[in-house]
Every structure is written in structure tokens, then in C-alpha cells.
Amino acid sequence: MPHLPRRTAILGAGAMGQQIAQHLRQTDGWLVAGFFDDWATETISPEPVLGTMAEVEAAYAAGQFKELLLGIGYQHMAYRQQVFNELMAAGIPFAQFVHPAAYVDASAVLQPGVFISPGCVLDLNVQLEPNVFLYPGCIIAHDTRVGAHSMLAPGVRLAGRVRVGERCFLGIGTTVMDGLTLAAEVRTGAGAVLVRSLDEPGTYVGVPARPLPPPL
Numbered sequence: 001m002p003h004l005p006r007r008t009a010i011l012g013a014g015a016m017g018q019q020i021a022q023h024l025r026q027t028d029g030w031l032v033a034g035f036f037d038d039w040a041t042e043t044i045s046p047e048p049v050l051g052t053m054a055e056v057e058a059a060y061a062a063g064q065f066k067e068l069l070l071g072i073g074y075q076h077m078a079y080r081q082q083v084f085n086e087l088m089a090a091g092i093p094f095a096q097f098v099h100p101a102a103y104v105d106a107s108a109v110l111q112p113g114v115f116i117s118p119g120c121v122l123d124l125n126v127q128l129e130p131n132v133f134l135y136p137g138c139i140i141a142h143d144t145r146v147g148a149h150s151m152l153a154p155g156v157r158l159a160g161r162v163r164v165g166e167r168c169f170l171g172i173g174t175t176v177m178d179g180l181t182l183a184a185e186v187r188t189g190a191g192a193v194l195v196r197s198l199d200e201p202g203t204y205v206g207v208p209a210r211p212l213p214p215p216l
């Protein structure tokens with residue numbers, strides 16, 4: 001008997017939600033049930049907006065979808081965490097999506113809500129905590145762990161035994177040397193190269209990366 005497709009709803013109908021939907025549509029075994037969004041009532045996509053965020057639980061109970069993925073972007077890191085935790089606590093399952101054009105070693109440990117875009121490579125014993133989102137082309141070397149709700153922009157490279165804290169956003173092309181630990185809520189600018197561990201939240205830019213002073 002053929003497997004039923006994974007009927008998945010996406011939280012957020014904006015650009016990130018649309019990107020997630022497109023990957024699902026093009027991957028065997030997945031089906032986009034629709035979107036939940038507090039602002040949009042319709043989308044350019046074939047699937048409907050099923051309701052607002054407050055209506056997710058009732059839609060799940062009514063069987064409108066089986067799993068969730070989160071399409072809330074890096075400008076809203078605290079909200080990403082809040083929505084994920086609330087819906088997990090309500091017993092609504094989050095999917096894990098690994099694009100077929102990614103390489104994920106069999107030893108990797110992926111928690112619920114993880115999303116892995118095309119071109120990513122995860123080597124031996126990588127751990128992605130809940131709700132981690134990898135944009136295309138991220139390379140994560142052996143024994144590295146990425147903390148819950150963090151997002152890695154396209155082309156981020158983490159060497160071996162790195163620890164990335166929760167709610168971090170690593171900007172496009174960031175490189176992190178082996179064995180470093182990054183605190184929670186670290187952000188990095190495009191092309192940053194991290195050569196020391198970072199104990200404090202904040203934005204870091206440059207080669208080697210330095211703190212970006214907060215605006216006056």
C-alpha cells in the first residue's frame with residue numbers, strides 16, 4: 001500500500017512560508033495543507049490560509065493537517081520560540097524536513113521542527129535542537145550542536161565540535177572555527193569569521209569577528 005503524503009501546515013504565509021511550501025511541493029511524500037497567518041487571509045500559492053495562529057489547535061483537532069513547520073523568520077526570534085513551544089505543549093507535532101538534495105549523515109540527531117534546505121551537509125554526530133532552520137548550502141562538521149530555534153543563513157560553515165546557543169542567527173557565509181562556543185542570541189553579519197568563543201549575546205561582524213556597537 002502506498003504511503004500517505006505528510007499533510008503539513010505552515011505557520012506564516014510570508015516569504016519564508018512560501019519558500020518552505022515550495023520545497024515541500026517538490027519533494028515526494030509531502031503535501032502542503034495550507035498556512036496559518038495573523039495578517040494574510042490569502043496567498044499567491046495554491047493552498048489556502050487555514051486561519052490565524054489562534055485557530056491552529058482547532059484545525060488540528062478537525063484533522064485539517066497532521067504536522068506543522070514554522071515559517072517565521074530571523075527578524076522574530078523570540079516569537080519563533082514562543083509559537084513553537086506553545087504548540088508543542090498543546091501536543092501538536094512538528095515535522096522534520098530534510099531536502100533530498102541535502103546530505104545528512106545517519107548519525108545526526110534532528111529534533112522536531114528542524115528544516116534542512118538543499119545543499120546542506122551534516123557530518124558525523126551533528127545535533128540540531130528543536131526548530132533549527134538551515135538555509136541552503138550550510139556545512140556543519142562533526143560533533144557540532146546547534147541550539148534550539150537558531151537559524152543559519154545560506155552558506156554558513158561550522159567546523160567540528162562547535163556549540164551554537166539558542167535563538168542565534170548566523171548571517172550569510174559566516175564561518176566558525178572548530179571547538180568554539182557561541183552564547184544564546186548571537187547574531188553575525190554577512191561573511192563574519194569567528195575565531196574566539198562568544199560569551200555575550202549581540203551582533204558580531206568582520207574578519208576576525210568583532211562586536212558591532214549598538215546604535216547610538
Ligand SMILES: CC(=O)SCCNC(=O)CCNC(=O)[C@H](O)C(C)(C)COP(=O)(O)OP(=O)(O)OC[C@H]1O[C@@H](n2cnc3c(N)ncnc32)[C@H](O)[C@@H]1OP(=O)(O)O
Pocket residue numbers: 135153154170171172188189190191192203204205206212
Ligand atoms: C535567505 C536569506 O536571505 S537569509 C538572510 C541573509 N542575510 C544576512 O545574512 C545579512 C546579515 N546582516 C548583516 O550583515 C548586517 O549588515 C548586520 C546585521 C550585521 C548589521 O546591520 P545594521 O545593524 O543595519 O548595521 P549597518 O548596516 O548600519 O552597519 C553598521 C556598521 O557595521 C558595518 N557592517 C555591517 N555589516 C557588516 C558585515 N557583514 N561585515 C562587516 N562590517 C559590517 C557597516 O559597514 C557599518 O560600519 P561603519 O559604522 O563603520 O560605517
